[in-house]
Amino acid sequence: MAGGGGPTLGGVATLILLRHARSAANGSGTLAGRTAGVGLDETGRVQAEGLAGRLSGIPVSALVASPLQRCQDTVAGLAEKLGVPVAVEDRLAEVDYGQWTGRAVKDLTQEPLWKVVQQHPSAAVFPGGEALAQVQARAVEAVREHDRRISGEFGPHAVWVACSHGDVIKAVLADALGLHLDGFQRIVVDPCSVSVVRYTETRPFVLRVNDTGGDVSGLLPPKEEDSGSSSSDAVVGGSTGAGA
Template sequence: MTTLILLRHGRSSANAAGVLAGRSPGVELDETGRAQAERVVERLAPLPIAEIVTSPMTRCQQTVAPLAAARGLAPVLDERFNEVDYGSWTGGTLKSLAKEPLWKVVQAHPSAAVFPEGEGLAGMQARAVAAVRAHAARIAVEHGPNALWLACSHGDVIKAVLADALATHLDNFQRIIVDTCSVSVVHYTETRPFVARVNDLGDGPGALAALIPPKPRRRRAAKRSSDAVVGGST
């Protein structure tokens, strides 16, 4: 039931400064981030992307802007893909926050982490996964079961979605790496997701060509199987 391309926003001024931007207004892509966003257009060139959904944060909207312009698509803003509400941690340096007692919880037991005056990581995962499922179901109806769609979000949010797709506990999500402007890919079927890419930074228009949906042999669109390959694949 559709394939989701998870795109983390490009490098921001806060990323470069080692600051936890959170939902601070006015945080934009830096020069490196803008270049990364431009390269996304070429990297995803072969893929027939049906829709672009994005976090409302400026850095995410700036990341998808070149791709949306190239495809003639209007990005859909969804608050459920927003950055974690880090509460009073927002704007703090990672160096100073690492000294806080909560930091150890975030690292070792993130499902129990609730940021002061903010939200918990478990709540963030619930809203993000709900958004993925809702959009996947809608896009399958509107564009067909093999449709590709892209969601641009933030590192912790994408890691949480991937943890759910991998059927691993949120306490393991810190083991997943999601770099700026990386691509991760999940195929959603009726019974289970299949994780096809994690933290893909490959350049060139052919790097993700394997994700292009096959043309159906019959008039009715072919359904992606929920069964995993046994004995490896060729």
Template sequence: MTTLILLRHGRSTSNTAGVLAGRTPGVELDDKGREQAAAVVERLAPLPLAEIVTSPMLRCRQTVTPLAEARGLVPLVEEDLSEVDYGDWTGGKLAELAKEDLWKVVQAHPSAAVFPGGEGLAGMQARAVAAVRHHERRIAEAHGPHAIWVACSHGDVIKAVLADALASHLDNFQRIVVDTCSISVVTYTRTRPFVARVNDVGGDVAALLPPPPKEGEEGQGDGVAEPAAEPAAEPSSDAVVGGSTGA
């Protein structure tokens, strides 16, 4: 009943160092990452945003700060959108971790992967999807069925949420690519989600605009509350037969 923009954080110092940052405190955006975060403001400018939800990790909070300031929104921190708890792997060099036996499991059978001293990827997917579904219901109730909101999180977390939305087993989630500061878009309806975009790093977002309100209805995001003649129609759960026009 709402449209979710999954935003991966901008490039961080750990990304360029080839280190698995995980939940290491204090990992910041690098100069490129800050440029990416600033560009998100202009890129999403055509869209009315109801709320911003973010992982508690510093790199995610830094990514959404320019957008939140531009929109006058206060990001809501959601612990269950946090990075994977990689346990003993946290802070390790990716080149060295790739030599571990568990690496092959992470690549080929991630649903069975449990990081020593940390969490399993299946558990991560369960808590992240539950968080997204919770906020989706809450935001739909507060802002209406055509609300658009942003959730800023991490590569593996976003891939897991997308796999769920695609009704694809977690063992396929490594086939999904989610670059830094990319957006992936999922519209949730009453019976199923629709994945509109994956790993979009520069496309026009105007097609994501909700339909204009009917005369007398409250306009979303315009800052003016007017009495609605009737509730806005919910997005349909039916797929377009023959393909969308792209309008």
């Protein structure tokens, strides 16, 4: 069998889900939501500057990002380094938290809705905002549409980056993992972390979740595939490991 750390996946693109780097609101414990003008703090700027190094050697074909400033700031340097434009995607924007926007998280924990968000997020609707189920629907629709477009435009081994927000990425990962939305709070997505998904005709494969480390070259599919299995087939007996 050809080398590689995952299933035989010819014919599909690789999606890197990137959470924006740490923002000023993250540092202050405030729920920024869709508040305009929320940029990165000093830690976040350092994280963003390190992205090009972390993704060095990865042939990124396309960048897609939420319109909010903290996401745009996160990918700006990477886009310049790669010479790849950033496509703005409104469906990857932060959750519309409605009346919760701008409030301190420590105060929100006292709200009755907090327990719903924690235990039954599929039933959570933010006052004056949107439902978490709506967030998942729009975000999953967006990433699948872009994945098909990028695969068609750049070929079956294309790699692309989608920069979004914590709860949005968790909702996308829950869908890819086949989890009910009520289980999405089990997923952790830290600032400037990457999670990796490949969509196939049969199922998505989740290769990484919440990776905040360095080299991510192991996410690339093997260049030669001689197992004879479908690109949608999972490895039987377990992965052979990177470089096997």
